[in-house]
Amino acid sequence: MVDYHAASQSYQYGPSSAGNGAGGGGSMGDYMAQEDDWDRDLLLDPAWEKQQRKAETAANRICKVLAVNQENEHLMEDYEKLASDLLEWIRRTIPWLEDRVPQKTIQEMQQKLEDFRDYRRVHKPPKVQEKCQLEINFNTLQTKLRLSNRPAFMPSEGKMVSDINNGWQHLEQAEKGYEEWLLNEIRRLERLDHLAEKFRQKASIHEAWTDGKEAMLKHRDYETATLSDIKALIRKHEAFESDLAAHQDRVEQIAAIAQELNELDYYDSHNVNTRCQKICDQWDALGSLTHSRREALEKTEKQLEAIDQLHLEYAKRAAPFNNWMESAMEDLQDMFIVHTIEEIEGLISAHDQFKSTLPDADREREAILAIHKEAQRIAESNHIKLSGSNPYTTVTPQIINSKWEKVQQLVPKRDHALLEEQSKQQSNEHLRRQFASQANVVGPWIQTKME
Structure with a gap:
């Protein structure tokens, strides 16, 4: 082991006096200097350092x-x-x-x-x-x-x-x-808001529709009306009955909506029920009044049924005949463009077929006009004042005759245009055949020269 105390004597730390070793009575400063030397010796001791590290660890x-x-x-x-x-x-x-x-x-x-x-x-x-x-x-x-x-x-x-x-x-x-x-x-x-709004909307529409209907049904206008007026009133009443029947579903829908609002505990169910009950009561009154007016109108209808039937027959036959004449005028004035004889011959064939129907069409026209004349004869013989026009159609005999004359004028014009076009196409066909014949002759010669 190294003697650190002996080794320390070779070093001097701090001031020292001459009488230090002899008498052992050095000053306090020398003692403190020696103690510092001992502390430094301990710091240089590896064992102590190890212990210090362990302590720190x-x-x-x-x-x-x-x-x-x-x-x-x-x-x-x-x-x-x-x-x-x-x-x-x-x-x-x-x-x-x-x-x-x-x-x-x-x-x-x-x-x-x-x-x-x-x-x-x-x-x-x-x-x-x-x-x-x-x-x-x-x-x-x-x-x-x-x-x-x-x-x-x-x-x-x-x-x-x-x-x-x-x-x-x-x-x-x-x-x-x-x-x-x-x-x-x-x-x-x-759903409640939708139903409530739906109820209010349907109820408002229904109330607007029923407004004035009771007064109309109670009106005794048929007592002083002419026969034609009575007939119109009957037709009008039939239309009203159809409309009334159509509204039956709406009233049932209103009642069903009110019931559903009650089942869903709608907070304003009281007002809904009150309004619904009023609508139902009014509906029952309208039904009773409608039945009474129907009976009254039927009692006053005694004459001129034939005239009404003739007017209706006239309208049923005049409308399609009028449409046929309008279509015929359009076809007769229709522009056409053809490139071959076959096409123009097809148009001529269709036109000939149309002309073959003209006698039947003329007979239909005369039959329609005869219906109108018969209605006029019945009215005059019975001293009935008819209204100026047929209540079922706006097609008058004057319109039918005017359009028929127009058709008669357009038929020969169409004949002339088709024949003229046929002649043109025949000429073109002749030229095409002539060209093809010459081309068949010249073609092989050109082919030979090119080879």
């Missing part, structure tokens, strides 16, 4: 353990606080989500839906983050405790991760049910 480990413990304690406290806050929020939120008290108006339900959307967009996302952070903190804490050979962390009762997950699952179920309830309730209220 142990101290560092202790500090690290203390730091880890403090961090773990901090994580435990954070977990407990986060768990408490999150569970408290879940407990407060679930009753709100489980509230199923419906509102009367769709605006109030839409406000609840808007609040729920705010909850989904604003309030819930931070809580989702807190839940995730809570699980991360719990797993991190358990890992640190396991690495430190410490017992696993056991949260307070009711604050386990499983408790939080159960509460969160309950929250999700309540949230899902709440959203479904909100949407169903809004649809129900929308």
Whole structure:
């Protein structure tokens, strides 16, 4: 072993006096200088340095353990606080989500839906983050405790991760049910609003249609009317009866809507029922008045049925005949473009076929005019004043004769145009054949010269 005390004598630290070694009575300064030399000797001792390093390592480990413990304690406290806050929020939120008290108006339900959307967009996302952070903190804490050979962390009762997950699952179920309830309730209220608006609309339309109908049905205008007027009144009444029958479905729809509003507990059902009852009562009165007027009109109808039948027959036959003449005039004036004899011959054949139908058409025209003349004869013989026109059609005999004359004028013009075009096409065909014949002669000669 090295004698560090002997080796230290060869070094002098600080001032020394001449009488230092002889009498042993050196000054205090010399003693202190010697003590410093001993401390330096200890610092140079490897064993002491090793012990010092061990002590420092142990101290560092202790500090690290203390730091880890403090961090773990901090994580435990954070977990407990986060768990408490999150569970408290879940407990407060679930009753709100489980509230199923419906509102009367769709605006109030839409406000609840808007609040729920705010909850989904604003309030819930931070809580989702807190839940995730809570699980991360719990797993991190358990890992640190396991690495430190410490017992696993056991949260307070009711604050386990499983408790939080159960509460969160309950929250999700309540949230899902709440959203479904909100949407169903809004649809129900929308259905109610739609039905109520539909009821009001149909009721208004029906009331507008019935306005003045009772006065019309009570009017005794048929007592002083002419026969033609009575006939028109009968037709008008028949049309009204058809319209009345068509409105039967509307009245039934109104009653059905009112019934459905009652079943769905509509808040204004009283006014709906009152209005519906008024409509039904008025409908019964209209039915009774319609039947009475029908009987009165039928009693006054005694003459001129033949005239009415003739007018109707005239209208039925005049309308298609008038359409045929208009179509014929269009065809006779139609422009045509042909390139071959076959095409023009087809047009001529169709035109000839059309001309063959003219005698039958003329007979139909005379029959139609005869119907009109017969109606005039019956009216004159019975001193009946007819209205100026047929009530069933606007096609008069003058119109029929005028169009028939126009057809008669257009037929020869069409004949001339077709024959002229036929001559043109025959000339073209002759030229084409002449050209083909010459080409057949010249063609081989040209081919021979080219070879």
